[in-house]
Amino acid sequence: xxxxxxxxxxxxxxxxxxxxxxxxxxxxxxxxxxxxxxxxxxxxxxxxxxxxxxxxxxxxxxxxxxxxxxxxxxxxxxxxxxxxxxxxxxxxxxxxxxxxxxx
Numbered sequence: 001x002x003x004x005x006x007x008x009x010x011x012x013x014x015x016x017x018x019x020x021x022x023x024x025x026x027x028x029x030x031x032x033x034x035x036x037x038x039x040x041x042x043x044x045x046x047x048x049x050x051x052x053x054x055x056x057x058x059x060x061x062x063x064x065x066x067x068x069x070x071x072x073x074x075x076x077x078x079x080x081x082x083x084x085x086x087x088x089x090x091x092x093x094x095x096x097x098x099x100x101x102x103x
Contacts, residue, residue, distance in 0.1 A: 036097070045101060
């Protein structure tokens with residue numbers, strides 16, 4: 001990412017973020033200087049992956065521990081935390097966020 005306080009971008013692409021806090025911090029760093037935010041997510045965000053023909057409107061996984069960032073249970077929270085990260089991106093860039101959920 002360009003570090004200049006005066007930089008402006010057409011789009012910011014967020015590839016590795018798993019933690020909602022990271023999305024909030026990244027979005028805050030480019031707020032008002034980026035036109036669009038692209039968040040690379042995962043199909044692991046879905047609450048279930050066993051429904052043929054499901055699409056982006058399918059329910060996403062949730063967690064009661066959204067602030068977990070490490071520890072033994074972190075791996076099982078990958079999908080729910082990515083879902084929360086998607087929501088943080090949309091909060092920061094309402095109507096200007098694209099979420100991509102690759103396999």
